[in-house]
Amino acid sequence: MYSFLTQEDYDRLLANGKEQEALSERDEWKDHVPVVLLSLRETGCRWLLTEVSPDDPEIVFGLCDLGLGFPEQGSVSLTELEDLRNPFGQKVEREQSFRTDRSLGYFTDLAGKYRKIVLPEEIVASQMGRER
Secondary structure: OOOOOOHHHHHHHHHHHHHHHHHHOOOOOOOOOOOEEEEEOOOOEEEEEEEEOOOOOOEEEEEEEOOOOOOEEEEEEHHHHHHOEOOOOOEOEEOOOOOOOOOHHHHHHHHHHHOOOOOHHHHHHHHHHHHO
């Protein structure tokens, strides 16, 4: 298992991937709720993951933000995430407090507006800081 995923996270990601695969056979698609938010401290890199490919359980899909101002939906290798380090040697981490009932499309829209992955509570906090 990967250091940033629990077995429960992985099982949910895989279940979403299997559901998406079944839907795609009927030319349908579901905008899943992200299961996990990963980040690499001090870099601006974040990943909101929704599903694992049933055909390749090493590949996950979600909203990927490499901290360059161009977040986009796409796939990423879990092994590559596991091997990533920031300049201080820290690894990718799961943001423990992340919980949502919003779809990936919602976060993609926010990321388009703010040019990075943001959470609703981060937007509120930044707006409150400007009001002071």
